[in-house]
Amino acid sequence: MPEEHAEARAPVPPPGGELSPEAKRGVYEAIFGRRDVRSFRPDSVPEDVLARILAAAHHAPSVGFMQPWDFLLVKDLEARRRVKHLFDEVRRAEARLFDEPRRTKHLSMKLEGILDAPLNLCVTCDPTRGGSQVLGRGSIPETDVYSTCLAVQNLWLAARAEGVGVGWVSIVTNDGLREIFGIPSHVVLVAYLCVGYPEGGFLDEPMLQKNGWRDRLPLDSLVRHEAWSQPAFPEPG
Amino acid sequence: MPEEHAEARAPVPPPGGELSPEAKRGVYEAIFGRRDVRSFRPDSVPEDVLARILAAAHHAPSVGFMQPWDFLLVKDLEARRRVKHLFDEVRRAEARLFDEPRRTKHLSMKLEGILDAPLNLCVTCDPTRGGSQVLGRGSIPETDVYSTCLAVQNLWLAARAEGVGVGWVSIVTNDGLREIFGIPSHVVLVAYLCVGYPEGGFLDEPMLQKNGWRDRLPLDSLVRHEAWSQPAFPEPG
Numbered sequence: 001m002p003e004e005h006a007e008a009r010a011p012v013p014p015p016g017g018e019l020s021p022e023a024k025r026g027v028y029e030a031i032f033g034r035r036d037v038r039s040f041r042p043d044s045v046p047e048d049v050l051a052r053i054l055a056a057a058h059h060a061p062s063v064g065f066m067q068p069w070d071f072l073l074v075k076d077l078e079a080r081r082r083v084k085h086l087f088d089e090v091r092r093a094e095a096r097l098f099d100e101p102r103r104t105k106h107l108s109m110k111l112e113g114i115l116d117a118p119l120n121l122c123v124t125c126d127p128t129r130g131g132s133q134v135l136g137r138g139s140i141p142e143t144d145v146y147s148t149c150l151a152v153q154n155l156w157l158a159a160r161a162e163g164v165g166v167g168w169v170s171i172v173t174n175d176g177l178r179e180i181f182g183i184p185s186h187v188v189l190v191a192y193l194c195v196g197y198p199e200g201g202f203l204d205e206p207m208l209q210k211n212g213w214r215d216r217l218p219l220d221s222l223v224r225h226e227a228w229s230q231p232a233f234p235e236p237g
Numbered sequence: 238m239p240e241e242h243a244e245a246r247a248p249v250p251p252p253g254g255e256l257s258p259e260a261k262r263g264v265y266e267a268i269f270g271r272r273d274v275r276s277f278r279p280d281s282v283p284e285d286v287l288a289r290i291l292a293a294a295h296h297a298p299s300v301g302f303m304q305p306w307d308f309l310l311v312k313d314l315e316a317r318r319r320v321k322h323l324f325d326e327v328r329r330a331e332a333r334l335f336d337e338p339r340r341t342k343h344l345s346m347k348l349e350g351i352l353d354a355p356l357n358l359c360v361t362c363d364p365t366r367g368g369s370q371v372l373g374r375g376s377i378p379e380t381d382v383y384s385t386c387l388a389v390q391n392l393w394l395a396a397r398a399e400g401v402g403v404g405w406v407s408i409v410t411n412d413g414l415r416e417i418f419g420i421p422s423h424v425v426l427v428a429y430l431c432v433g434y435p436e437g438g439f440l441d442e443p444m445l446q447k448n449g450w451r452d453r454l455p456l457d458s459l460v461r462h463e464a465w466s467q468p469a470f471p472e473p474g
């Protein structure tokens with residue numbers, strides 16, 4: 001059994017299994033350089049690139065290895081116009097909940113690329129996949145939806161590696177999307193994504209940070225030790 | 238506006254913004270080589286490695302840039318023993334829901350490394366972070382929890398790059414964990430993770446696949462085009 005806090009006294013060098021320095025740097029470049037992209041060039045994502053990005057999503061972890069995700073690729077302009085209309089309605093309603101000057105700012109920012117992106121992608125979770133009993137899902141049923149989120153993040157990072165931008169459009173309603181795409185009632189809508197090459201490249205920091213909407217929090221303020229009541233850095237004891 | 242299905246006819250080479258070939262390969266190595274690890278060596282994860290992994294998690298996308306996550310690091314043996322006891326209880330109950338021979342198989346597999354891993358990590362979501370109105374969360378409130386899942390996957394992939402294994406323990410109850418760690422009722426428990434160097438390295442395929450519990454689904458069967466009712470590969474039309 002490891003002794004408590006042992007690593008603070010005697011760090012052990014990482015054993016085998018880590019990636020090469022170049023490969024490791026690539027992982028962090030993708031993680032730190034990933035952005036929520038809202039402005040896209042119209043040129044399409046080549047099929048081989050899209051196939052790699054979807055394969056990355058499909059290799060996410062999933063509870064009981066149930067792989068509950070489906071990927072609905074949307075290029076049809078009429079369908080995307082309906083989604084954009086839904087977005088516009090929901091955005092107006094949401095903006096009304098903010099006081100000025102945030103309301104005006106909410107309405108002034110470009111928050112989606114539904115029509116400029118060459119591809120939209122709806123990622124769903126089918127809770128019936130693999131039968132009624134799924135190993136590890138018994139006590140926390142929402143782990144199937146959580147697994148689907150992990151697939152979204154794999155997709156997002158693989159896309160970043162490929163130079164492809166992804167933006168998550170949450171200013172919609174799931175009922176609205178369900179009707180537009182004919183998604184069955186038992187299937188959970190998890191993410192509506194815009195996918196394509198970013199117009200003007202990737203921003204150097206998140207757009208909401210750049211625009212002064214909100215700052216990144218200090219990581220130290222989000223780390224706790226041993227119990228919720230111990231939020232302090234450095235290590236207690 | 239891009240023409241529908243244009244890329245099937247005229248693939249456009251990726252523009253700038255993609256990572257170098259070595260870096261890109263690293264991203265895919267992490268994604269495809271990541272495993273849910275359940276057997277750990279006792280040696281600790283050095284502080285600098287842990288700091289990078291947590292920073293990776295903190296750079297996940299979040300709805301309205303709300304960064305709703307907290308990271309509770311657990312090394313205390315007594316607390317981990319309580320979690321292990323919770324796991325044992327929940328596992329016995331869950332296994333009873335499976336028919337033979339799956340019940341016996343469920344009970345025979347090593348599904349967690351709560352006590353062998355030098356570090357446990359509880360990742361939570363605080364829906365109150367950033368005030369009552371969060372940009373983009375109005376119509377789909379659960380996007381804060383989804384954001385927290387994205388942070389978990391960033392953490393998981395950064396860990397893989399570092400040679401550090403992560404295992405998600407879902408065979409617990411959130412009420413049980415809440416009590417053990419004193420987590421307030423408004424905070425959502427999202428993931429309970431075991432973190433450390435994998436005993437015997439990373440498996441070449443998921444353990445549940447290796448053990449014949451379930452196979453990986455063909456990706457083609459999970460892709461639909463334009464509407465839910467069009468599940469076919471290759472592209473329609």
